[in-house]
Amino acid sequence: MIQNLRLSSSPHVKDPTTTRRIMLLVIAALVPSAAASILFFGYYSGILMLTGTISAIAAEAIAEILRKRGLKSLTDGSAALTGLLLSFNLPASVPIWVPVIGAFVSIWFGKMVFGGLGHNIFNPALIGRAFLVAAYPTLMTASWISPVLTNSTASGFINDKLRTNIESVVSSEELDAMTSATPLGLLKDARRVLSNPASTDLQKDKARGSIQTLYSWETIKNMFLGNTGGSLGETSALLLLIGGLFLCALKIVNWRMPFSFIGVVFILTWLIGGTNGFFSGNPFFSVVSGGLMLGAFFMATDMVTSPMTDKGQILFGLCAGFLVVIIRTYGGYPEGVCYSILIMNAFTPLIDRFIRPKKFGIQEVK
């Protein structure tokens, strides 16, 4: 007779998927985009991403030591993922200390103060990014222009015609600084010129010309493939899409979130995003530009900070998409993905409170 066998609660078998495996798969899905950004922006961007990732792990380690909880949580891979996602949000030319600060803010103020993994309300990477944008606005936006314009291998996007258009807009229009050369930034500038009553006809013509160029298939194709200005990880919509769909197929990402998110941006931009009344926006431009792909597939879908149910995920996606279009069209920033997601993060507990799965056995008796 054998005594002292192991006693435990059922079930006695478990699915092989662990938290760690999920985090590592998300990181794996980001690798192609990371590689592309090294290709487009040069090896320095690789150093930035590595720095961000390592800093995030270090930040978590320090916090765990201070909380006297041991370093076990480091192995789950979530800190590394946060660090990498944060780096994806940086322009390629920022100094090396920027991802370090961003990662520490992300981990400490985005995650650890709430009690660690699973307890945070906001997406930690976006907290880090929001902090950096607020603290170092020039570094975080203006510097986007340099890698694209100076790096000959990546000059595909800003074609000559567009460049003359930008220059004429900038030089004649007394904007305090030419803020950015991301496609969305250019669009915003052109819109500003158009809506400014002081603009001359010539300026307006040039602005319209810019919009036309931005909305051309050539530009959209470049943006889709990754030949465009922007932050590190945002460049190639295509690669992000592939990585994102890979996660959807593995059910790590609930496809309802990115599809509703991107779908709303597509339709709403088409409807109100143009300058010639309704239905003059370019929906294709809107979905491949800026951080939308990254945000919709990798940021909004962060498990900890998004709703629990399918319906909740759709609602989150729809609202976030709506906010993105509003910010892009009417707001002060050219891009609004980061803030839209952060705003919706705040609503997640509320969504989960009211949108629940249908409980078995409470259907009306017929």
Place this chain on the structure above:
Amino acid sequence: MRKLTFKGGIHPPEKKELSENESIIEFPVRPEISVPLLQQLGAPSKPLVKKGDPVKKGQMIGEAQGFISANVHSPVSGKVKDVDYTNHPVTGRGISVTILTESNNTPTSDDYFKAEDPEKLSPQEIADIAKNSGIVGMGGASFPTHVKLIPPKGKNYESLILNGAECEPYLTADYRLMLEKPEKILLGAKLMMKACLAKKTFIAIESNKPEAVREWEKLTSGEDWIELKVMKTKYPQGAEKQLINAITGKEVPSGGLPVDVGVLVQNVGTAAALYDAVYSGEPLIKRVTTVTGAVKRRANLLVPVGTYVSDIIEFLGGYLGEPGKVIFGGPMMGVSQRTDGVPVIKSTSGILVLSKTESTEKPQTNCIRCSRCVTVCPIGLMPYEIAARSETGDLETAGSVGALDCIECGSCSFICPARRDLVQLIRLAKNKIIAKKKRGAQK
């Protein structure tokens, strides 16, 4: 045929291949057996024998006490060694009648009450035989069958569902029974249908048992009282509420019973047991159980109730390597045992041995709100939430978000990437809430 199913659920590795081709073999009676007096859900039965008494095979040794209880019979002829607390596979400790088998263990059927003409039995007579024979649900829950057979006043059964889904991984006892003793199940089902006055019988088999499906297609073709339903292979397909939902489209109301939607669910093994009781007069004293996992030989055995697991393992050549866990039932809902010195009881659908390495578990980590548990819960609960409430002791909220509706299927714990012991926490909350209600009722 369209495969029926329910919402939610999981796909654990099936592992049926380990034992599905082993024909049922009759396990020899051992020199000593120990028959617990609690074999069912509800109250333990009252011992009718004492130390030193001689007993005959089939003799009643424990009498049902209270409404939800069942008679217990001696599976062997011999002498009572003791009536005392021993290891119990479900409750840990419980009163058992330990019997020393006599060497000339010849079956005596003097006590067996054989129905003269089974075709002519009235519903009440059938229920009485079930009661006298100590028949309980053999799928694992072990609810006394006679209590369920006759519908409570004001309610009635529309249909009878024979549960042959056997959705627990590893287990193949019902499958072998459906292949080897289909006529017993068929006739047993007929008796049940007669007793419960249902108009139609369905037999539900999961699609991962194609041979059983083929066999039963043959058996049911041309019969208009019984129909075969092929179920999608998914856990917990065989859970009562999920099965009813898949076949009839009805949902057993929260807090209600299957009879509320006019359905009676019985395990195929129970139907075979009723057949034995009616046609040969043999009470429920043995059952088919699957012995599988880390044992030298895997088998589907017809074991006398009360046989020690250690004897069974020895019969099968011993453990394969060092055993980590011995589980009564399947891996999803089975109960792990501290020792193999426990007896098989009427509800033991399987004995699963897991090796040392299979028995080590990863530590729990923080919930990452991945929503997997929500997706798989067949009851539509948010398991992470109930578990969190259970942890903080907030029973009120745990109850209001559905703790009592949990069927303890374990799907949530199975899928959780953070390895949280969700069912355990939910079960805890559930038990506390029920205990509190009882206390409130007594005041």
